[in-house]
Amino acid sequence: MELEVRHLRALCAIADTGSLHRAARQLGVAQPSLSTQLRRIEQELGGALFLRERTGCRPTALGRVVLGRARPLVAEMRALVAEARSAAVTGPQVRVGSTASPALAGWLRRLRNGGREALLQMDVSANSLLRMVADGQLDVAFVHEVEGCPLRIPPELGLRVLVEREPQFVSLAEDHPAATRSVVRLAELAEDRWMVDPTVDGEWDAVHRMLRAAGLSPRILHGDYHTTASLVATGEVVTVCQPTCQSRPGMAVRRLHGDPLGVRLILAARTEEVLESVYPQLVEAYWDTVRQSPSYREWLMAKGAPPGLGAPPSPYEQPYEHTYRERKPA
Template sequence: MELEVRHLRALCAIADTGSLHKAARQLGMSQPSLTTQLRRIENALGAELFARGRTGCRPTALGRSVLTRARPLVDGMAALVTETRAEAARADGPRLRVGSTASRALPGWLRRLRARFPGTDVGLRVDVSARTLLREVAAGRLDVAFVHEVEGSPLHVPEGLEHRLLVAREPQFVSLSPAHPAAARPVVDLADLARDHWMVDPAVDGEWDGLRRVLTAAGIDPPLLHGDYHTAASLIALGEAVAPCQPTSVPREDLAVRPLRGDPLAVRLLLYARPTTPLTPLHATLAEAYREAAHRAPPYRAWLHAGGTAPPCLPGTDGGRAGRQ
């Protein structure tokens, strides 16, 4: 087996994330496929490159040596691809490469960007990891990234990036089965969910740590499930789990969305770019799209009118209380 750039990229991703699961998500492949690929690489080299344990994957001494040689090659190839694409973009017309963590404001934002910048090819990359998107912006592979930062779990932001704040504190709601007893109330107490299985995606930066802190502070130690939120929706609909969700989530016939009393879970919403990217029009169009998404979500709209603090992008009503992914 001859090592290729894709193999070296996989090794770097495993080292950067410290997890086969997170690295697979970052690379856009399944964890079993990445595990098989790593095993083949190690077999080809005749030694283990990573020590696997309950806390993740750590490079062995040989792994660190291989990574020292691999990173310049991976970075060089990435730079080559970026420069080639930039030259092609200059020849074909302007491009705007947008990155984002999941948000229901995205469709409205893309629509507004295309209207605001006619003739510009607006591309999109969605990733569960805000840190990954910020690295892509710093490397020049994305022009702008819309990310969320879990309260109490600050993001590591590469040097040289500028940002604009969209929402200083967005409350996280809970998604549960409509048949759950707590769904009969407009606001849910954490204690009402103490015996439920909570599902969280460990690949989302800070999500697991933030939820654990809040549950521990409330004196709750419920059983936890780890998985992506698409899988979570199926389990929630069956009454097998509950999960944090964005307040802009729109209830479905099989899913109820409720605010948590006291808003113990929260995130900051931020827009990052390099200094050469004009943030003002990007922020303005995103704020409009977020406002639209907020008012389309009945639970969020009710929360805002009941006294929730309006985020910066939404004009307040009733003396600053009003209308907020």
């Protein structure tokens, strides 16, 4: 006898209901049939999986071991069936991982309009998302690599580099004295408290390095993006932000003088086919957000971008057909 998913499902039902009778009713089978099936499974595995008591069934030590492996497999099969049924109705799906980006909504909308339904997994850790792609848990990941803090990119992944170096701007209260200028020097923020999300791969180190290079050692607080936004608006902290970040009430987004901090924007997948199927939509979505970001648009035009920003200029985006590469183990 070879164990099948239906056998694992039966074991989970017995454990969850605590009774052969209730498990049989849940599975839609006769109790004698389920009892026979359980005996055959136990014979195959070489030991009792449940203690039969007057009050019901309780897993043995062996049963707990088997259930620990069975539950994830049953859950994965349920997810597979659900995704397959959904795909039959809505079309093909793509599992997308992403760090935070204003371009994300436009990208997902373009994928959906093109007949690809996206299942989204957000994470502040780019390394975690890349590992999930390599392990087959995600199809593609859009991540930020902070300057000076290389990501651990699994060698089997192929890449598209959307932007080789995106300058990071600063977010501060709109009534901050420095907010009256379009370009802010770090020295003007020497007395401010900074907030950094330490769970973002590389950001804490990069911000510290940037401030030390400017001769500053301000107090640095730790917080997530949502907390940071509310504290910036009230003048409690300042923080680095993406140049495509939209100003909120009470908040201003300004360029940092000298562009002391940058990130590389990367799309990663296991195959070139997957990259080619989702990358053009990401390019369109990203440059849409650029057109809605006056400070960043002004910065790009100063670097030679066309006034209409109808297409990204080199070297800010590497040519689409040349950016895929196979990474070989070190």
